[in-house]
């Protein structure tokens with residue numbers, strides 16, 4: 086099983102501090118989005134990296150539509166800067182439309198689960214990254230451009246926890262370096278989170294589904 090954790094993801098509701106700002110008031114969605122709210126975000130601590138639901142959206146599309154997920158060998162978790170962990174049911178099909186996806190995320194963060202009745206497709210719990218990682222079995226690989234250069238194929242193990250930053254700039258906010266068994270760089274440049282998600286999943290598929298040498 087591969088557990089995929091998008092850590093310190095920049096997904097959150099619009100903070101109270103900027104809710105009345107003119108660049109925020111005109112929008113219906115209550116999800117912070119730097120492409121819309123950048124003016125107001127200048128006054129937020131860490132505003133240069135916050136408000137990136139697109140990173141979560143694209144990463145989820147890549148992961149949930151993968152062969153690995155179809156084979157039942159993938160579990161995905163989104164950990165956010167506010168220490169919420171979103172548990173994704175493997176049956177979930179991610180909405181392709183970005184606006185509707187943000188609407189769903191708003192519902193999830195406000196109500197704790199979607200849909201509100203029946204089996205939950207996504208559930209949001211108040212949990213730190215440490216509390217999540219403690220529960221997951223497998224070698225914990227932290228992906229970082231600052232890590233030791235390694236080959237994806239070699240580092241993958243049958244039970245593995247892949248930790249990838251769900252943020253655009255800067256470093257992990259959670260003390261994740263203490264929790265990882267290994268810190269690995271897969272390329273000499275910084276890559277977007279979804280590319281690392283894709284590379285990790287494809288390497289795992291090649292090694293444990295297609296059994297390529």
Ligand SMILES: C[S@@+](CC[C@H](N)C(=O)[O-])C[C@H]1O[C@@H](n2cnc3c(N)ncnc32)[C@H](O)[C@@H]1O
Nearest residue numbers: 228229230249250255270271272274275276278
């Ligand atoms: C856009 S990067 C975040 C940038 C940030 N400066 C950093 O150093 O983590 C998103 C995430 O993708 C992963 N990543 C990006 N480039 C990588 C690389 N060359 N090797 C391994 N992981 C990488 C890391 O998990 C990173 O947190």
